[in-house]
Structures are given as structure tokens and as C-alpha cells.
Amino acid sequence: MFEFAVFWDWLAFGVRWLHVVTAIAWIGSSFYFIALDLGLNRDIPGPADGEEWQVHGGGFYHIQKYLVAPERMPDHLTWFKWESYSTWLSGAALLMIVYWVGGELYLIDAQKADLALWQGILISAASLTVGWLIYDFLCKSGLGERPTLLMLLLFVLLVAMGWGYNQIFTGRAMMLHLGAFTATIMTANVFFIIMPNQRIVVDDLKNGRTPNPKYGKIAKLRSTHNNYLTLPVVFLMLSNHYPLAFATKYNWIIAALVFLMGVTIRHYFNTRHARAGNPTWAWAVTALLFIAIMWLSTAPMHDPLEEAEAQPLTPYEQRFAEAPGFDDAHDVVLGRCSMCHAREPVWDGILWAPKGVLLETEADIARNARQIYLQAGISHAMPPANVTYMEPEDRAAIVRWFRNAGS
Numbered sequence: 001m002f003e004f005a006v007f008w009d010w011l012a013f014g015v016r017w018l019h020v021v022t023a024i025a026w027i028g029s030s031f032y033f034i035a036l037d038l039g040l041n042r043d044i045p046g047p048a049d050g051e052e053w054q055v056h057g058g059g060f061y062h063i064q065k066y067l068v069a070p071e072r073m074p075d076h077l078t079w080f081k082w083e084s085y086s087t088w089l090s091g092a093a094l095l096m097i098v099y100w101v102g103g104e105l106y107l108i109d110a111q112k113a114d115l116a117l118w119q120g121i122l123i124s125a126a127s128l129t130v131g132w133l134i135y136d137f138l139c140k141s142g143l144g145e146r147p148t149l150l151m152l153l154l155f156v157l158l159v160a161m162g163w164g165y166n167q168i169f170t171g172r173a174m175m176l177h178l179g180a181f182t183a184t185i186m187t188a189n190v191f192f193i194i195m196p197n198q199r200i201v202v203d204d205l206k207n208g209r210t211p212n213p214k215y216g217k218i219a220k221l222r223s224t225h226n227n228y229l230t231l232p233v234v235f236l237m238l239s240n241h242y243p244l245a246f247a248t249k250y251n252w253i254i255a256a257l258v259f260l261m262g263v264t265i266r267h268y269f270n271t272r273h274a275r276a277g278n279p280t281w282a283w284a285v286t287a288l289l290f291i292a293i294m295w296l297s298t299a300p301m302h303d304p305l306e307e308a309e310a311q312p313l314t315p316y317e318q319r320f321a322e323a324p325g326f327d328d329a330h331d332v333v334l335g336r337c338s339m340c341h342a343r344e345p346v347w348d349g350i351l352w353a354p355k356g357v358l359l360e361t362e363a364d365i366a367r368n369a370r371q372i373y374l375q376a377g378i379s380h381a382m383p384p385a386n387v388t389y390m391e392p393e394d395r396a397a398i399v400r401w402f403r404n405a406g407s
């Protein structure tokens with residue numbers, strides 16, 4: 001019916017789709033509640049802590065907030081947790097598909113650390129767990145009472161993790177893992193802290209006890225962190241599509257600055273929602289940080305030519321270099337792709353190989369076999385708009401070669 005490469009590409013797309021949708025639901029509801037909470041009118045009579053009137057989709061909503069809890073448990077209570085859990089679960093699946101199964105290409109960088117694939121996977125999984133344990137320990141230590149210092153330490157932890165990942169993984173795996181690390185903290189905050197505390201409060205109410213306000217306070221600290229971490233996580237996840245962000249020398253510093261942009265942007269909106277001023281300076285700082293990031297990305301990492309020559313082909317890649325039909329496919333790629341996908345592209349307006357995909361040497365072509373097959377063999381994604389006039393016979397040559405290698 002169809003072969004593994006096709007199935008796998010669609011699986012990756014499907015899971016990515018799911019992940020983006022769940023993340024939209026999570027971030028959407030979290031932004032909604034942050035804005036709601038900050039904007040509440042607190043000057044009201046009665047037992048409620050604050051209220052707000054809203055209009056949406058043809059109806060009016062009257063929302064009231066009770067701190068720590070209402071007098072009596074309502075019969076029906078809507079929880080918000082699966083937005084977060086499903087984002088994490090689908091993200092973990094996507095991480096496994098792209099960075100574990102595809103680890104040879106995307107996770108391991110033999111020039112940084114000569115890891116076996118299983119070692120890389122182990123580090124990938126363990127680092128996410130250990131990161132949460134360190135973070136949780138910091139929050140539960142006396143530092144919980146000093147939120148600014150705690151936030152500063154959290155920033156140091158994140159920068160250290162970024163630097164550490166960059167010592168062993170590829171640049172894109174570094175960025176992605178730093179995002180996953182941060183997002184794991186966020187979901188674990190919901191799963192291990194915010195939800196259990198909320199359940200204690202609900203339980204107290206049901207049994208006629210007065211809930212301890214400390215639970216609300218703890219939840220507040222954790223959700224403040226989540227608030228400031230949201231935007232950087234989205235940036236880090238998207239960065240994988242932009243080689244200037246992940247494949248340049250100072251990628252880990254770029255990641256560090258992204259966390260600062262998350263704070264400045266959120267500060268602006270938090271202040272506005274609380275009707276506490278209009279800190280336009282936050283946008284100026286954000287713009288400066290972004291310019292600094294662009295500038296940092298201009299430092300080249302290493303000579304890609306040397307890099308490609310330095311690494312021998314893996315046995316998997318070797319199979320494509322030796323498969324019957326390689327010479328034909330090679331000629332096609334040189335004739336139709338190399339003008340753009342070169343170390344020094346000759347196509348007008350293309351300054352570096354698009355997406356960092358090099359298709360010049362025999363080794364390049366063997367390495368990118370599956371991508372060549374998917375982009376230019378069975379789909380017509382490449383060349384863009386068929387600008388180099390690939391003939392059906394050219395595509396057939398690629399398909400024949402790829403299938404000869406038995407994948």
C-alpha cells in the first residue's frame with residue numbers, strides 16, 4: 001500500500017497537528033484566566049473576591065472569583081487540566097518520533113559527543129525528569145518566600161541546561177529539549193502541585209472544613225512561573241524550523257535571551273490586564289533583545305564543508321550510497337537541487353543552503369536520502385514551484401534509487 005517512510009512522515013505530521021491544537025487550547029485557556037484574574041473588579045459587596053462581566057459570541061457572562069473557595073461546593077465544577085496533560089503527552093510523542101527514532105540525524109552530534117543512540121535517548125529522557133526535580137526542590141525550599149530570587153535561579157537553571165544540552169546534542173535538539181524541559185516543568189506544576197492542592201481544597205469544602213489559604217498561595221507561585229515560561233517555550237519549539245536560531249555558534253545564548261523576552265512581553269500584558277499602567281518600555285527592551293538575537297545568529301558555527309567531510313557515513317546512510325541507481329539520482333540532484341542546497345549557493349537570492357539542507361557531495365545525498373525522496377520523489381515540494389524543471393523521469397530516478405536501498 002505504502003512504505004514506511006510515507007507512514008512515518010504522516011505519523012509525524014498527525015502528532016504535530018495534535019500537539020499544536022492541544023497547545024493552543026492550553027495556552028489559550030491559561031492566557032484567558034490570567035487576563036481574567038488580573039482584570040477582576042474587586043470592589044464588590046458580598047463574599048466573592050472579584051467579578052467581571054464579559055461579552056462573547058452573542059451572550060453575556062458574569063464571572064465571580066472566590067478565594068480560597070466558595071462557602072459551599074457547587075454541584076458542577078469544570079476543571080482545566082487536560083489541556084495541559086494532552087499537550088505534554090502529544091509533545092512527548094513528537095519528541096520520540098523526531099528526536100529518538102530520528103536520533104542519528106537530529107539528536108546526536110558526533111563532533112560534540114560520540115554517543116550511541118540509546119545513550120542520547122537516555123540523556124534526553126533523564127534530563128527532563130531531573131530538571132523537574134531540581135526546580136521543584138528550589139520552589140519547596142525557603143526560596144518560595146522570595147519569588148524574585150527564585151525566578152532568577154530558575155533563569156540560571158534554564159541557561160545552564162541550554163548550555164549543557166548544547167555540549168552534547170545538535171543545536172536543534174538543544175533548543176527543542178530546552179523547550180521540552182521548560183514545558184515539562186509547566187505541566188508537572190499542574191499535575192503534581194496545582195491539581196492535588198486544588199483537590200485538597202475541594203475535599204475540605206465537601207467535608208465542611210475551612211480550606212487552608214496556603215494552597216492557593218503555592219498554586220499562585222507555580223502559575224506565575226508558567227505565565228512567564230509560555231512564550232519562550234513556543235519560540236523554542238518553533239526555532240527548529242529556523243537554522244539561524246539553532247545552528248549558529250551562540251545558539252544557547254540566543255535561547256537565554258528568549259527567556260528574557262518572555263518576561264518582558266508578559267510583563268507588558270500583565271500590567272495592561274491589571275489596568276496598572278502602560279509599560280511601553282517593555283516593548284523597547286523586547287525589540288533590543290530580538291535585535292541582539294539576530295546579531296548573535298550571524299556568527300557562523302563552523303565550516304560546514306569541513307564538518308561534512310569529517311563525518312563518515314553511518315551504515316544506514318552507506319546503504320543509500322551503494323544502492324543501485326545512486327549515480328542517476330546523484331546526477332538529478334546535482335542538476336536540479338545543488339544550485340540552492342550548496343555550501344555557497346549560486347541561485348539568486350539564496351544566501352545559504354535552505355534549512356541547512358546540503359545536497360552537493362555524494363555523502364550529502366546519501367545522508368539526505370529520505371528527505372530527497374519525500375520532497376522531490378513522491379511529492380513535488382522541491383524544487384519550489386519546480387523552478388529547475390524537474391522532469392517526471394528525474395523524479396522516477398530518485399524513487400527507484402530510494403526503493404532499491406530497501407527503505
Ligand code: HEC
Pocket residue numbers: 333336337338339340341347350354355357359368371372375376382383384387388390
Ligand atoms: C530555488 C532553490 C531551491 C532548489 C532548486 C531546491 N530547493 Fe529545496 N529548499 C529551498 C528552500 C527555499 C527551502 C526551504 C523551504 C521552507 O522554508 O519551507 C528548501 C527546503 C528543502 C528541504 C527541507 C524541507 C524541510 O521542511 O525540512 C529539503 C529536504 C529540500 N529542500 C530538498 C530539495 C531537493 C531534493 C531539491 C532538488 C530536487 C531541492 N530541494 C531543490 C530551495 C530550493
